[in-house]
Amino acid sequence: xKLLIVALGLLLGSSLQAQDFAKHLTEARTAYTGGKxxxxxxxxxxxxxxxxxxxxxxxxxxxxxxxxxxxxxIPHDEVTGxxxxxxxxxxxxxxxxxAQDGSEDKVSLEVITxxxxxxxxxxxxxxxxxxxxxxxxxxxxxxxxALVTKVSSTGEKDAFEVQLPLNNSLITLKAPGYNQDKIxxxxxxxxVAAIAKAIQ
Numbered sequence: 001x002k003l004l005i006v007a008l009g010l011l012l013g014s015s016l017q018a019q020d021f022a023k024h025l026t027e028a029r030t031a032y033t034g035g036k037x038x039x040x041x042x043x044x045x046x047x048x049x050x051x052x053x054x055x056x057x058x059x060x061x062x063x064x065x066x067x068x069x070x071x072x073x074i075p076h077d078e079v080t081g082x083x084x085x086x087x088x089x090x091x092x093x094x095x096x097x098x099a100q101d102g103s104e105d106k107v108s109l110e111v112i113t114x115x116x117x118x119x120x121x122x123x124x125x126x127x128x129x130x131x132x133x134x135x136x137x138x139x140x141x142x143x144x145x146a147l148v149t150k151v152s153s154t155g156e157k158d159a160f161e162v163q164l165p166l167n168n169s170l171i172t173l174k175a176p177g178y179n180q181d182k183i184x185x186x187x188x189x190x191x192v193a194a195i196a197k198a199i200q
Contacts, residue, residue: 021050049081052088052113055199059090059111062194067107067186068178070095087113087169107175107186113199115170121147122165139184142192146171148180162187166196 024047031039056079065072071094078091090111125138125145135150139162146164151174159176160183171190175183 021047021054024050053079053081056088056090056111056113059195059198060092062191062198063092063109064189064191067094067109067175067189068182070107087115107173107178109174109190110172111166111169111195111199112172113169115168117163117170118165118168121163121170125165137180141184141187141190144192146187148184150180152176164192166192167200169195169199171195 024043028040028043028047031037031043060077060079063072073093073096076091076093078089080089080091081087090113092109094107094109096106124136124147137148139146139148141162141164144164144166146162148160148162150158151161152159157177158179159174160178160180161175162171162173162183164171164173164187171192173183173187173190175186178186
């Protein structure tokens with residue numbers, strides 16, 4: 001019942017998505033009433049997928065408009081339903097500037113629900129031996145444990161990423177050309193608690 005109330009509340013946010021959601025809800029009820037359990041299950045899966053997309057669009061409204069000096073590329077925002085066992089990928093990138101060495105000065109932020117990487121990442125965050133690795137560091141982002149990893153080094157520019165497990169989701173911030181302290185500062189501007197509340 002609670003799921004239905006939440007679903008109906010989110011339904012009001014997007015009329016196009018709402019029509020699909022309502023259609024799948026009606027199909028599920030009709031199939032269930034008719035004893036067609038497989039059809040009812042499929043319609044409910046479609047309904048949950050629509051709900052995930054609506055939630056993803058809500059999360060996009062929570063993301064910062066700027067990271068450091070880079071503005072969000074709102075036209076490039078994406079909420080994509082993944083297939084299989086993962087949920088939804090919410091993507092936003094920041095910046096358009098070309099750096100002096102010719103590389104793009106672009107930062108990307110992704111939230112992936114039901115990420116298959118969560119188990120491995122939570123295991124890494126629990127290991128005390130991680131302190132001996134100069135390329136990885138456990139940090140706190142808005143009170144949540146996260147892993148900062150040096151993913152590549154090209155000349156003088158390093159590339160770092162922050163991975164933050166959040167309930168059943170993973171937030172990943174990639175910022176090539178920024179040092180570790182700068183990417184942690186950028187990550188601390190992400191409203192993690194609000195995102196956690198939206199995707200729970």
